[in-house]
Amino acid sequence: MRDQSELLYMSTCPTVSLDKYIYSEHPKEILGWExxxxxxIGIARGLEYLHHSCNTRIVHFDIxxxxxxxxxxxxxxxxxxxxxKLCHTKKSKLSMIGARGTIGFIAREVHSRTFGVVSTKSDVYSYGMMLLEMVGGRRNVKSIVAKSSEKYFPDWIYDHFAQDEGLQACDVTREIEEIARKMIIIGLWCI
Structure with missing residues (x-):
């Protein structure tokens, strides 16, 4: 269990990053599913603002x-x-020289142009991976894994989602299962 002073700091600090909560020992007890x-939803609205409501479109590349x-x-x-990267609102494709972002959150087209063009959809992919981490309460990339299949986090969460009792592996109870299912489905759609 977390030290009470750490929980107090996290709740009173003016700004704390989301990872401090979702990677904690009991993230759902601290934040709650609602x-x-x-x-x-707030993050999605922020991305929508960056991509469609600013005078100059902003693609973040590190969600x-x-x-x-x-x-x-x-x-x-x-x-x-x-x-x-800033781009004109009329443009949907971006030109880039090198990949940008954090491993585990980079869309395939940012890493290799054979998968498509770089656009605001690259941020949508990162958002989807982040949603899956929020539900799973663990990082999507492990530095040391026993099997290579363990590296791809969406496979892990999809396997748990597909099983009847699988969401319980993500600390999901029947009462809040609908919220978790929505977040998983949206996360999988995004990636």
């Missing part, structure tokens, strides 16, 4: 839990625009 769902800051009321804010 709040986690509200955070996911991950560490770059989502939560204020004292748990309102999410997208942060760290160091890898972001």
């Amino acid at each position: 709040r986690l769902y509200a955070i996911a 991950k839990p560490q770059n989502i800051l939560l204020d004292k009321d748990f309102n999410p804010k997208i942060a760290d625009f160091g890898l972001a």
